[in-house]
Amino acid sequence: MNELHKESSPYLLQHANNPVHWKAWNPESLASAKEKNQLIIVSVGYSACHWCHVMEHETFEDIDAAKVMNQSFINIKVDREERPDIDAVYMKAIQIMTGRGGWPMNVVCLPDGRPVWGGTYFRKIEWMETLQQLKNLYENDPEKMIDYAEKLKNGLDAISLIPENTEASGFDFETLERLLSKWKKSFDHEFGGYTRAPKFMMPNNYAFLLRFAHQNNDKDLLEFVSLTLTKMAYGGLFDTVDGGFSRYSVDMKWHVPHFEKMLYDNGQLVSLYADAYKLTKNPLHKEVIEKTLNFISKELTNEVGGFYSALDADSLNTENHLEEGAFYSWKTEELEQLITEDFPFFSEVFNINDFGFWEEEQKYVLIQNKTLEEIAFANNIDLSDLINKKKSWEQILYNKRENRSKPRLDDKCLTSWNALMLKGFIDAYKALGDEDYLEIALKNASFITEKLWTPEGNLLHNYKDGKSSINGYLEDYCFVIEAFISLYEVTLQEKYLTDAKQLADYCFDHFFDSNQEFFSFTSNLDEKLITNHFEIEDNVISASNSVMANNLFKLSIYFKNSYYEEVSSKMLDKILPNVDYPSAFANWLQLFLNFSEENRELAICSENALEDALKFQKQYIPNVLIAGTSRESSLPFLKNRFIENQNNYYLCQNKTCDLPENNLESIFEKLN
Known part of the structure; x- marks a missing residue:
């Protein structure tokens, strides 16, 4: 019997009427496989995924295919957005087995969950024939399968370990320049982005390149980033009619996308375009920001300030059939x-x-x-x-x-993605000064703290139909911490920093692996999967460990916490020697710049501290961490610095501050 009607995930509910006897991932389903000694099919996708819909229609809605699956397998459907931990572990297995990955992702596992075979999209006949072969093999020669599963498990364990670095990395700006020279060879100087298709936006890549180009006066690199942002905004990928970006382009010119609109892409891209606008004042960047945030407010926001996850790639055409891009x-x-x-x-x-x-x-x-x-x-x-x-x-x-018939809505709210969009609204407010953006950001922050942060101190990952569920992952904590730090910068309300610190301390208690000196993706309170997962490499979303390391760097300054700084620095030192393709480590390279001699801290202690802070943040000065107060503050970085009836601006570097200036313009002159 198909059990997915019991679930709340829009993706799982899409499969609730399949003839396949789907179960959700839970202890009962896993125990059933062991009890019956049956192979498990783990099928992973998400609601806006076009090829997931295709495989569902061709295979999972087919009676014959369902019969093969139901007779010999425990069939488990997983929403990768609700369970990124499961997705990450089995995606590693798929990549080891096939050299590539993607969704839908389909894995066949032993009754204990160890994978033995898998891939992405399969046509019905190939799928049925392979399942039959695997069934026969498990019945007639199980030891062969078990042996392969054990070797694959060992491989998964090996790639989950962080490479040891017992010596100083020797990574410096000269090394970074060599990596950039290698990186630049992949640039598409006609349409921006990289010289390959499909083309993903990779916001963290261009955020780093923009910063590096600005700080090093690299005009060619700045022109390339500007070209990329312009071509992405010119349409196809970007919906010029109603705002918002699709997930990626299938061609070289950012023209025809897979049409799903994902919250996480749009949150990050708003932040990127906001930074670019502060630097260039390009009206196209402003148009992209305003259209995108209007789209988010209108189509992806619920009544309590939460942001929905996605709009589907498919919608009904004039013949009333689901078709990609029909809308x-x-x-x-x-x-x-x-x-x-x-x-x-x-x-x-x-x-x-x-x-x-x-x-x-x-x-x-x-x-x-x-x-x-x-x-x-x-x-x-x-x-x-x-x-x-x-x-x-x-x-x-x-x-x-x-x-027209609109694309289907995935109306769950994920904590990590909400935090990315929250930061997008904050960054847009910094760049454009629109008070509506700040109001929306504050409402979303309240949604997170009231609906997704429990009295026990942990975050929950998912909010749907008025209910919060699923213990949070490292991605939830790191992005909420990052967003709260940003919210402090535009409000100077120290509550947001203390909230960020409280969440960081919770991560040390429940996610930090003292042997690896990195944070596990899952809490130590959660049931373990077949292998541990440390998210290290930046992808379309920055790796949770790279975000966490950047957060700890900032919090170490605000709270003068040497332990935070030490952990952040050690994480970076372990990563840098392993950087060979910098596009997968762009957010780590941001941290490298943070630790460099070019980075500064600014303490604004004045009657009009907030107004001064917003003036400062309207400019693109990415190498300065900012704090401010208009009264005596207990925040360690600001303590004993405020003097009544005086405007004092302290520009600091590496824990040493210049004598205070009394004019903000003189600070700008020093920085420029």
């Missing part, structure tokens, strides 16, 4: 009827031509490849007129699109 794509005749006499201009702006063509049936996904300035000049029209026309066209298309 976002356009046909020529439809556009001609909507835009009327402006259609030639519209076509030039949004490439209703070979460049913008998507696939058969004359479908187009809107994409720009020229600036509005170029088009206005070429057509001898006023730029402001063209800007207004573009806004008008987008409104016309928005109104039309609102009558």
